[in-house]
Amino acid sequence: MSLCLQARQLACERDDRWLFQGLDLEVRSGEIVRIEGPNGSGKTSLLKILSGQLSDYQGELFWNGAAMNEAREHFLANLLYLGHAPGIKSGLSPLENLAWYQALSGESGNEEQRLEALERVGLAGFEDVPAGQLSAGQQRRVALARLTLTPRALWVLDEPFTAIDRHGVADLERQLVAHAQAGGCVLVTTHHELTASPLLRRISLG
Amino acid sequence: MPLREHNGGLMTAVKATLVRDLTLLLRRRGEVLNPLVFFALVITLFPIAISPDPELLAVIAPGLLWVAALLAALLSLDSLFRSDYDDGSLEQLLLAPQPLVALSLAKVAVHWLLTGLPLALMAPILGIMLALPAGSYAVLALSLALGTASLSLIGAIGAALTVGLARGGVLLSLLVLPLYIPVLIFGAGAVQAAIFGEGVSAHLAILGALLAASLMLAPWAIAASLRISING
DSSP, X not given: OOOEEEEEEEXXXXXXXXXXXXXXXXXXXXXXXXXXXXXXXXXXXXXXXXXTXXXXXXEEEEETTXXXXXXXXXXXXXXXXXXXXXXXXXXXXXXXXXXXXXXXXXXXXXXXXXXXXXXXXXXXXXTTSOGGGSOHHHHHHHHHHHHHHSOXXXXXXXXXXXXXXXXXXXXXXXXXXXXHHTTOEEXXXXXXXXXXXXXXXXXXXX | OOXXXXXXXXXXXXXXXXXXXXXXXXXXXXXHHHHHHHHHHHHHHHHHHSOOOHHHHHHHHHHHHHHHHHHHHHHTTXXXXXXXXXXXXXXXXXXXXXXXHHHHHHHHHHHIIIIIHHHHHHXXXXXXXXXXXXXXXXXXXXHHHHHHHHHHHHHHHHHHHHTTSTTOHHHHHHHHHHHHHHHHHHHHHHHHHHHTTOOOHHHHHHHHHHHHHHHHHHHHHHHHHXXXXXXX
């Protein structure tokens, strides 16, 4: 079953200024959609609207053809959103952080899966260190470990490359392409230049 | 990649949230001890400032203990959702495919376990300092245990509404204090009744009713308030 997220005539106003107006957008399986635009052009707001966090907008959203209000539960079960803030608790270890995220989606999971996910993002050996003692890049990697730990069809990633080193950036890019090739779908904002790929599509704001 | 159906797991999520918040707070003991120390300090100062006369103290003790406990609970509310808001886990909580009502109730339960319950257990010891007449200690602890649960639930609505504001502390107090007054009246009333040897069951029953009402209504209000805050 393929997925399809549609937005019709989206408009968002902030402080008496239109961030965007009359925006039509359709995202399907097998696509990487990059939202582009200068700072303050509403990229984060658009991602928040599309992931159902902001309700202060005009226009309509559809998930697989059904209005978002009705399909919200199914939509959330298939969404993985990574925001500006990584959402990692500094008082908990990476393992504990991931355990909560896994449980939040209703899976109890096991420690082996979590260790494997951490190893994949290059954090083997840091499993039990309080996340507050990790660097910003390492904290971001803990958040990125959720991509493999809790597989979801739709990824909405707000600046996922922030604080990641060059090696990690290449890894993450490969992961995005692999996800799209497997029939998933990625919505991403980044100032980092993504390698050209037939799956990549751009949407410009501002 | 196949799409998933939402497959429940609510209990897993609630349990994990309880464990997570308990672990976090037990690792930051200062935050847990803060309201307790405040409570103890206030109660210690009163006999010094007013008079050590046991007869006078016994009259005002129920009110003092309840007011101090209420303020101590209020003091700890601001941090309830603050750190989750700052590090982005609050938006993840809102995007979880689980009812936000249940998850926020779990967070409030942890707040009560580590604030309200310790206050209730500590109050009888502080009661000795205020020469609280024998026979009212159990009622004091019980009324505080019941009452602080309502206070945590009602206060969490205010905490959720003000979490997006940089300095929400004062506004939070203004918002929730009026709602605290019924709990205060019947809580202090229960202890007073115990001292005068009257029946306490009516007061405790009303405290229980207030708790039942807050349990039913507050989680929805908390969830709605969190949605409003994250929208701003």
